[in-house]
Amino acid sequence: MKYFTIDEFTRSEAAKKLKIDNTPTKEAIENLNALVDNLLDPLRELYGKPIFVNSGYRSKKLNKAIFGAPNSQHMTGEAADIEGFDRSVKENKKLFELIKNSGLPFDQLINESNYSWVHVSYSKKKNRRQILNL
Numbered sequence: 001m002k003y004f005t006i007d008e009f010t011r012s013e014a015a016k017k018l019k020i021d022n023t024p025t026k027e028a029i030e031n032l033n034a035l036v037d038n039l040l041d042p043l044r045e046l047y048g049k050p051i052f053v054n055s056g057y058r059s060k061k062l063n064k065a066i067f068g069a070p071n072s073q074h075m076t077g078e079a080a081d082i083e084g085f086d087r088s089v090k091e092n093k094k095l096f097e098l099i100k101n102s103g104l105p106f107d108q109l110i111n112e113s114n115y116s117w118v119h120v121s122y123s124k125k126k127n128r129r130q131i132l133n134l
């Protein structure tokens with residue numbers, strides 16, 4: 001982990017507000033490290049600018065509270081919602097295209113709500129390179 005910190009992937013306004021514990025499990029920390037080392041750090045180098053992490057790890061309780069998908073990879077520390085340096089649609093789209101065309105390994109890449117943010121995941125088990133527009 002070169003450009004990111006675990007804290008960026010675990011802090012959550014919702015968790016704070018709802019007083020939900022969002023301390024990552026040992027397994028989640030390992031998965032977050034794999035996500036960053038294999039995908040987000042190399043992506044950061046390609047992009048050349050800071051990447052903003054909106055949401056990373058979510059405890060089961062937090063995921064439920066914010067109506068996350070029941071099988072969400074955020075709960076295992078395998079997924080992150082990211083945005084470009086200025087959090088604009090333009091930069092988010094740039095990140096999405098960069099991931100798509102980079103050849104970097106990923107499991108899922110999702111354009112969320114017309115590039116409001118980009119969901120990306122990396123799994124130590126399988127990386128399907130599945131691309132979705134939601």
Ligand SMILES: [Zn+2]
Nearest residue numbers: 079080081119
């Ligand atoms: Zn997500």
